[in-house]
Amino acid sequence: MIENLLMGFKISLSFQNIIYCFIGCTLGTIIGVLPGLGPSATIAMLLTLTYKLDLTSAIIMLAGIYYGASYGGTITSVLINIPGEASTVVTCIDGYQMALKGRAGKALGIAAFGSFIAGTFGTVGLSLLAPPLSEFALMFGPAEYSALMMLGLTLVIYLGSGSPTKAMVMGFLGLAVATIGMDPATAVERFTFGSQSLMEGVNIAVLAMGLFGIGEILYMAESGEARASRDAIKYSSKLRELLPDQYDWKMSIKPIGRGSILGFFLGMLPGGGAVISSFASYAMEKKFSKHPEQFGKGAIEGVAGPESANNSAVSGAFIPLLTLGIPSNVVMALLVGAFMLHGVTPGPFILKEHPNVFWGVITSMYVGNVILLILNVPLIRFFVKIIEIPMALLSPLIVLICVIGAYSLNNNAVDILIMVIFGVVGYLMRKFRYEPAPFMLGFVLGEMLEKSVRQALIISQGSPLIFFTHPISMVLMVAMLFMILSPIFTTFRKRRRLTTVLEQVRKAASEDD
């Protein structure tokens, strides 16, 4: 394995490729910071830049673009509460709260370092485990996917810091919004009310910008206190003071490790594993934490784990791509395009026929990860200055960028109106103490969940027992039930303990008398 990796690094670490990667990272970060333009849109826009390059140079540049855009999304999640893509929604929960407490630099720093460590783990994992794990990925059918998505949905209980019931209802509301548009199986228009713009459903970027970005702007416009405390934040210009300190590392290292492993295995599942990896990591960290009440209020673990899971999932997602030729998400599908443009078809024979391509691609992604760290960490001291711009000036700028960003997705003004509507929804959610993150998770999982549930029920001729008769599905369903019942048992156990303590105190008091 080491010899193969060294061969790969020899290909990817030429001076020319490093420059291409650097350009990719820079462009990716600049565009990724713009609301509405996540990694997939950024890669799609800049794919043409790579046409004239050889395959390894093209992939290394695309890797730089991907990581840059991904980190750009993390920057907006932390600094202005607008997620760059579905998987950075979770970063908004605690990352933005950290920024409101003057710890944006630590959030951005731990996201960058955590992503790097996860990327390292992912590269090693990919090298060692690609062929056997591809067999595991193939074992997932509709019943297994349904169970996985249902398990993912139960994570909403852990996403919010408030009432689990409210979090669940938001998750299901997200599922409901995901049904808007053409039914994937029968092509029947659902809930479009005659609007052609809604035939393809609600765009996830429009939804995210509305719920998180515009919703937050409207809430801040109303709440003088929240604004004043945000405007009072000032940052040091010394990088050392901005970056995570020893205590932050102590709190983050285990979440980074757990997130890396979880993200890697979830990322290789074609269809949606990578998306739920950050949500799953967040729920896991909240469950393991000794202070779960801190989550949602700026817990660094809530950034470290999910960002690592997200990055590690990219390496995991390469497994079905390189071994089976199956792209597991949009980014991988775009990379397939890049491969085919250069006459290489990813699949089972790539390791035998093009080993230099296989190892060159793996090491290219890692080099992109390293360049991102080198490029963006020193820039953190400038990124955090965004927080120091008064909300009175920042709010209108964010609104302008969001409306243009929403329009630019499909050159359709209706997307602006949908974004504003969801902005009002996001504002009302905050006023009535509901949280937008569970809604987003439900929306993201909606299409995949519906498709796999319907397929599973068709296979089983309507019998729901299919979810319990397939071994992997059964394990996932049991895990789901455990996650739903676990908070109830915990509350029950706490009440019993409290009752016991009160009885002992009463007994002691009566003995004294």
Next chain:
Amino acid sequence: MVNEKDFSSGLFLFLLGLFLAFLSIRYSIWSKFGPDEGFFPLAVAMIIIGLSLIIIVKSFFIAKPQEKGKTSDDKKRKIITTLRVSIYVILMLLYGFMLEKIGFLITSAVLIFPILKYVEKQSWKITLLVGFGSIITSYILFVHFLGVPLPRGFIGIW
């Protein structure tokens, strides 16, 4: 004492769930092959109805957060803040309706200048500087750098 926010939000969600269920049953729920397009939205609607009922019931048992008595100053402040939020929403909606007809430049000016001057209470100097600066920067970034064709409107200028 009932928690009014939880009660009203629960009731809204309950009615929304009913509306969603009503719309869903207009589609085919089940065919000979299995679940059809109405199945999943109907199932989701039923769960939303159930969860919203739990929220409504809990609102009678959960303590309402302590609120100070409202003075006339508080009421005035509430009106002003509601107005600020409303202006943001109205201007963004106007932007959506006007963008393709009037064009990027004028619509963006109509959006950003009133917000800076009348909602955020900035001076004319800051309003014009930040306003023009942001519009020009957005134009360069989206039109020239990213190649996004922003509408020119009937006037024919950006």
